[in-house]
Amino acid sequence: xxxxxxxxxxxxxxxxxxxxxxxxxxxxxxxxxxxxxxxxxxxxxxxxxxxxxxxxxxxxxxxxxxxxxxxxxxxxxxxxxxxxxxxxxxxxxxxxxxxxxxxxxxxxxxxxxxxxxxxxxxxxxxxxxxxxxxxxxxxxxxxxxxxxxxxxxxxxxxxxxxxxxxxxxxxxxxxxxxxxxxxxxxxxxxxxxxxxxxxxxxxxxxxxxxxxxxxxxxxxxxxxxxxxxxxxxxxxxxxxxxxxxxxxxxxxxxxxxxxxxxxxxxxxxxxxxxxxxxxxxxxxxxxxxxxxxxxxxxxxxxxxxxxxxxxxxxxxxxxxxxxxxxxxxxxxxxxxxxxxxxxxxxxxxxxxxxxxxxxxxxxxxxxxxxxxxxxxxxxxxxxxxxxxxxxxxxxxxxxxxxxxxxxxxx
Numbered sequence: 014x015x016x017x018x019x020x021x022x023x024x025x026x027x028x029x030x031x032x033x034x035x036x037x038x039x040x041x042x043x044x045x046x047x048x049x050x051x052x053x054x055x056x057x058x059x060x061x062x063x064x065x066x067x068x069x070x071x072x073x074x075x076x077x078x079x080x081x082x083x084x085x086x087x088x089x090x091x092x093x094x095x096x097x098x099x100x101x102x103x104x105x106x107x108x109x110x111x112x113x114x115x116x117x118x119x120x121x122x123x124x125x126x127x128x129x130x131x132x133x134x135x136x137x138x139x140x141x142x143x144x145x146x147x148x149x150x151x152x153x154x155x156x157x158x159x160x161x162x163x164x165x166x167x168x169x170x171x172x173x174x175x176x177x178x179x180x181x182x183x184x185x186x187x188x189x190x191x192x193x194x195x196x197x198x199x200x201x202x203x204x205x206x207x208x209x210x211x212x213x214x215x216x217x218x219x220x221x222x223x224x225x226x227x228x229x230x231x232x233x234x235x236x237x238x239x240x241x242x243x244x245x246x247x248x249x250x251x252x253x254x255x256x257x258x259x260x261x262x263x264x265x266x267x268x269x270x271x272x273x274x275x276x277x278x279x280x281x282x283x284x285x286x287x288x289x290x291x292x293x294x295x296x297x298x299x300x301x302x303x304x305x306x307x308x309x310x311x312x313x314x315x316x317x318x319x320x321x322x323x324x325x326x327x328x329x330x331x332x333x334x335x336x337x338x339x340x341x342x343x344x345x346x347x348x349x350x351x352x353x354x355x356x357x358x359x360x361x362x363x364x365x366x367x368x369x370x371x372x373x374x375x376x377x378x379x380x381x382x383x384x385x386x387x388x389x390x391x392x393x394x395x396x397x398x399x400x401x402x403x404x405x406x407x408x409x410x411x412x413x414x415x416x417x418x419x420x421x422x423x
Contacts, residue, residue: 017139023188039174040171048104065121069118071356073351077122083193100175128338148280150332218349218352232340241365242388242391268316271323271327274329275325296336302329302391311386367420
């Protein structure tokens, strides 16, 4: 249990932040709608994060790999907390957009930084279970956050919800402060300022890694392809529920809550079986069943079938997310993990925007259900190709060797 002291501290800090984010997200949507009365203004919120990604991710990885990750993560949380605290005092939509852009630019450093920090902090043999518990924490926040936000909005308004999220970032920073420093070995070259020459050298290093890790890149592309199709399908979820299934807002909220419960249950099971179920089943099986879940949802005909599909989807996605995070940490060298993660997120952001726009346009031209089912089938093809890739005898052996190393058998 002593070996889990630091991972538990990290999980606690990030878990508090996750919960605050969900409270804040719901409150911010309501606040913007109350301020402007415009659905388009609310939709604009969802373009800010991809824009921040495009601004930062060509160079943020070079910074991340050269600075102290623990201090960087604490600084990010403190800055985000201060900026979010200012939002209730701003009365202009464009000023709020500007602050949100700054929050997301700063936040773009946190994900890749935390991936590197987790890889250094958590021993190899504990990573799969840690990532399963991380998924459990995220699912719990997804289930509780909107409910807490709804109660707070009804009783005290949106401003307090936003302030609570600011406080959660300070709490997360405190938990990270209690953790050990994993970057004491940073050399002078790594601490040097990032120049254009440095960036070009870093991009070359990432390119050389991708050339020499073709199996990892194949798995990465197939997995992320399936996930990004899922993200595009998520954008039509409300439209499908309200226009095609003709369900009410209350029924939609109930479906969302049960999805969170499914994700919580899936994450709990994933954590429980993390030492028994091979990693390739988490990665390949989790993604394949997730794409099946999307197909079942968009083929649903009523409230019961839609709810059942989403509960199933939430359950199996927990396995896919934990498996992918572990696979990433085990295969990307920690020295370039920040650079690779940042550049990969930038490419994913572009693909996500393209797929979302394409799905939206096609849904206007043809039947929404037919188009979504077509995208689901494409996701199933990618997930099937992933399973064929990682379950072939030679590649299955690759995963088994990794498992043996992780469990200390080699």
